[in-house]
Amino acid sequence: MSETRQAYQEEMERIEASALGGLDMVVESLDRAMMALAGRDARLAALVIADDDRIDGRYLEVHQSILTLIAREAPVATDLRLAAALLHTIRHVERMGDQCVNICKLVPLLGHAPPVVDEIAERIQEMGRLARVQTEGAKRCFTTRSVELAEVVAAEDAVINRLNRDIFQLALEAGTDFDTREWATCMMLVARCLERVGDNAVDICEQAAFVVTGLFRELSDASRPVSLRSGDEG
Amino acid sequence: MTADPNSVSQESITVTTPDANPPLPDSATSSAPAPTVQTEAPSDPTTTTGRAVTLSGLHAYYGTQHAVKGVDLAFSANKVTAIIGPSGCGKSTMVRCINRMHEEIPGARAEGHVLLDDQDVYAPGLDVVSVRRAIGMVFQKPNPFPTMSIFDNVAAGLRLTGSRGTPLKERVERSLVGAGLWDEVKDRLHSPGAGLSGGQQQRLCIARTIAVEPDVILMDEPCSALDPIATLRVEELISELKSRYTIVIVTHNMQQAGRVADSTAFMLNGELVEFGPTSQIFTNPTDERTEQYVSGRFG
Numbered sequence: 001m002s003e004t005r006q007a008y009q010e011e012m013e014r015i016e017a018s019a020l021g022g023l024d025m026v027v028e029s030l031d032r033a034m035m036a037l038a039g040r041d042a043r044l045a046a047l048v049i050a051d052d053d054r055i056d057g058r059y060l061e062v063h064q065s066i067l068t069l070i071a072r073e074a075p076v077a078t079d080l081r082l083a084a085a086l087l088h089t090i091r092h093v094e095r096m097g098d099q100c101v102n103i104c105k106l107v108p109l110l111g112h113a114p115p116v117v118d119e120i121a122e123r124i125q126e127m128g129r130l131a132r133v134q135t136e137g138a139k140r141c142f143t144t145r146s147v148e149l150a151e152v153v154a155a156e157d158a159v160i161n162r163l164n165r166d167i168f169q170l171a172l173e174a175g176t177d178f179d180t181r182e183w184a185t186c187m188m189l190v191a192r193c194l195e196r197v198g199d200n201a202v203d204i205c206e207q208a209a210f211v212v213t214g215l216f217r218e219l220s221d222a223s224r225p226v227s228l229r230s231g232d233e234g
Numbered sequence: 235m236t237a238d239p240n241s242v243s244q245e246s247i248t249v250t251t252p253d254a255n256p257p258l259p260d261s262a263t264s265s266a267p268a269p270t271v272q273t274e275a276p277s278d279p280t281t282t283t284g285r286a287v288t289l290s291g292l293h294a295y296y297g298t299q300h301a302v303k304g305v306d307l308a309f310s311a312n313k314v315t316a317i318i319g320p321s322g323c324g325k326s327t328m329v330r331c332i333n334r335m336h337e338e339i340p341g342a343r344a345e346g347h348v349l350l351d352d353q354d355v356y357a358p359g360l361d362v363v364s365v366r367r368a369i370g371m372v373f374q375k376p377n378p379f380p381t382m383s384i385f386d387n388v389a390a391g392l393r394l395t396g397s398r399g400t401p402l403k404e405r406v407e408r409s410l411v412g413a414g415l416w417d418e419v420k421d422r423l424h425s426p427g428a429g430l431s432g433g434q435q436q437r438l439c440i441a442r443t444i445a446v447e448p449d450v451i452l453m454d455e456p457c458s459a460l461d462p463i464a465t466l467r468v469e470e471l472i473s474e475l476k477s478r479y480t481i482v483i484v485t486h487n488m489q490q491a492g493r494v495a496d497s498t499a500f501m502l503n504g505e506l507v508e509f510g511p512t513s514q515i516f517t518n519p520t521d522e523r524t525e526q527y528v529s530g531r532f533g
Contacts, residue, residue, distance in 0.1 A: 005530050074489060076516045077525045214518030 008073050012082065015065045016142075019086045022058045022093035023139040023204075027132055029055070029100035030197065034128035036107050037190065040114070045104035055097035062090040081214060085207035089142065092200040092207075096135065099193040099200075106186050115180040120170050120187050123163045127194040130160045134201035142208040150205035154219035157198045164195040270364030271353060284480030285351045285449040286311040287332060287369075292346035294327045294336055301327045303504040304346070309450075309497075314472060314481045316495035316512065318488065320527065324504040325484050329452050332482065333369035334362050350449065367395050370443035374455040376435035378427035378442075384410075384419050387427040387438055391446040405445055412478075413441035414471045433464025440471065444479070451475065453483040457490060469494050488528055492516050500524045 029048050036045040066087050069075065075083050134153050141149040167188055174184035202220050210216045287309040294302035302324045309315045317325040330336040331344045334355060348355045355365045378387045388406045400408075406423075410416040415437045419430070427438050436456060443451055453472070457465040465487075472481060472494045485491050491498050492512060499509040500521070508515065508524040519525045526532055 008530075076488065076492075076528045077519055079529050080517055 005073075008069075008075075011065075011069060011073075012075075012079065015062060015069065016082070016086060018058065018065070019062045019090045019093065020139050020142055022055060022062070022090060023096075023135055025055050025058065026093060026096040026100065026197075027135050029097055030128065030132055030135065033100040033103045034125065036104055037110075037128075038125065040107060040110050040112060042108045045107035048104045049101050052097045052101045055094060059090050059094040062086065066090075078211065078214075081211050085211045088207045089204050092203050096197050096200045099197050102193045103190050106189060109186060110183060114183040115177065117170065117174060117180065117184060117187075120167055120174075120184060123167050123170075124187055124190055124194070127160055127163045127167075127191060127198075130156060130163070131194045131197040131201070134160070134198045138201040138204040138208075141205045142211075145208060145212050147209045147212055150209045150219060153205045154202050157202045157220050160195055160198040164191045167191040268359055268361040269357070270361040271350060271355065271368045283478065284311045284476070285368075286349075287450055287480060287482070288347075288349040289328070289332070290347040290349065292328065292331055292344065292348065294324070294331050294344045295342065296327075296339065297341040301504055302331065302344075305501075305506045307499060307506055307509060309480055309482055311480050312476055312478075313496040314476050314483060314494050316491035316498045317482065317484045317501060318486070318491050318498060318527070319501035319507075320532070321486075323501045325501045326454050328501070329454055329482055329484050330371075332450070332452055333366050333371055335366070335371065363395070367391075367446050368448055369450040369452060370446065370448035371452045371454065372436070372439050372443055372456045375459050376432055376439050378430070378435050378438050380426070380428045382427055383424040384427045384430070384438060385423040388441045388445050391442055395446050406441075409441040409445035410438075412444050412475070413437045414467065414474070415441055431464070433460050433467060436460060436464070436468055437471065440468070440475075444475070448479065450480045450482065453481065455484055455486060458486065465490070488516070488530075500527060502527070 029051060032044055032048045032051075035041065036048060066083050070083055073079075134156055137149065137153040137156065140146075141153055168191070171181075171184035171188045174180050199220075206217065206219050209219070289305050289307045289309075292302055292305045292307075293300065305328055317329060319325045327336060332348055332355070334344075336342050336344050344356070346356075350365075350368060354360075355369070379390060382390065385406055388409050389402055392402060392405055407416065407420075410419060415434060418434060419425075419438075427435065430438060436459075440451075440456075457468050460468065469490060472483065475481060476496075483491075483494065495512045497510065498512045498515040500507045500515065500519075500523075502523055508519055508521045510520075514520075515524060516528055519528065
């Protein structure tokens with residue numbers, strides 16, 4: 001028996017590298033978005049928004065490549081699972097880019113010297129750091145086909161979810177000053193975006209685990225009811 | 235081997251069909267007839283159902299060459315089972331053992347058991363013709379009788395085995411309808427069968443096979459000589475036929491197995507490597523060799 005389908009194998013590897021390379025672009029956008037947020041840098045925020053076209057372009061390119069591969073090569077078994085998983089993954093990558101855009105759209109609304117609640121600002125930066133770690137973890141998990149790493153990234157998501165709920169609570173308690181409440185509300189929206197980035201990272205890990213096991217299993221279940229005041233799940 | 239409790243008992247091995255021709259008087263036969271495979275053969279073939287086939291410890295040889303090595307496999311009634319595997323893996327040989335075609339090749343022999351429900355088709359003294367009437371076969375290349383008309387091609391099997399009850403014309407028409415060919419040939423039934431297109435010829439062969447109302451239809455790469463449209467027509471026909479027959483199809487076409495088969499068996503070097511639901515074989519096979527083969531990485 002001779003090994004066959006070398007060109008097909010190379011094309012599949014190219015598509016996977018391209019899809020997972022989208023996560024590097026997300027990390028870059030996330031870093032810039034957090035920097036723009038911390039420095040209230042509207043120009044940098046505008047750059048991130050404009051740059052999202054590159055992530056959207058990557059989505060279209062990977063999507064088309066996978067459709068062509070399915071049409072021409074009819075992958076089955078692990079190859080089919082990988083093709084399906086990459087279709088999901090590139091969609092998540094595109095949405096993660098959109099969350100960075102959403103954060104950057106809030107930056108011009110903050111003004112030059114908003115009233116900052118330190119407890120909220122610290123948590124936002126921590127969420128940004130964790131979202132970055134999760135995004136990198138998702139890429140490593142997919143590249144190494146590691147179910148164990150998928151579970152680690154899912155466990156990290158519990159922390160970012162808890163911080164999101166903390167910020168919600170702190171925003172509610174932000175006092176009666178209009179400007180402070182406006183800033184805190186914006187931060188609540190930023191926290192929501194970062195929490196979604198973490199969710200998308202976990203979704204990608206679920207796809208990686210699916211490629212390995214052939215069974216789809218949710219690593220975190222957002223549908224489970226969770227108190228906004230306590231608990232680590234959700 | 236687990237016997238189907240609904241199947242006939244091993245003792246009742248002679249034909250007991252409600253519309254069978256009356257038995258010849260004793261004076262007409264010099265000795266007792268060979269036992270035959272029992273067939274159900276109700277008066278309306280649209281109500282017939284297939285029967286399960288079970289292979290148990292099946293070995294097949296060509297002289298000293300061991301082509302099928304101890305296969306245990308159960309083909310469910312009224313399901314389509316695909317047999318896949320690289321050339322020379324023994325899949326066609328295995329299928330030809332089911333209706334005892336294998337033993338027709340000089341030097342070839344088979345060992346083990348092939349059960350039709352719970353009747354062993356290798357039981358000593360069993361009438362081989364009755365086995366092949368109960369288990370029909372469609373071959374790779376359409377092989378209508380070249381000198382016969384379309385009508386006679388379908389009627390040939392009935393004339394050989396004896397048309398039971400229903401008039402011949404009606405049986406031929408019903409078979410051609412069942413094979414999805416009637417509308418295309420009803421106005422030229424007495425034209426030569428060899429004048430049909432390849433796809434039509436193959437459906438004619440299917441009509442000839444179902445005319446004798448088998449329980450099981452074996453198909454050995456039935457579409458390998460057909461164009462894509464003719465292939466899809468035969469595949470649609472297979473899906474329609476499975477409500478009345480148990481179908482076993484040998485194919486090299488992975489997509490065909492994926493499209494038509496409820497279950498798929500993968501063979502390699504005469505051994506059964508993996509058998510399971512088709513969706514599982516093509517999305518998440520358990521054996522690495524199956525994975526490699528269905529992904530086209532060897533073969």
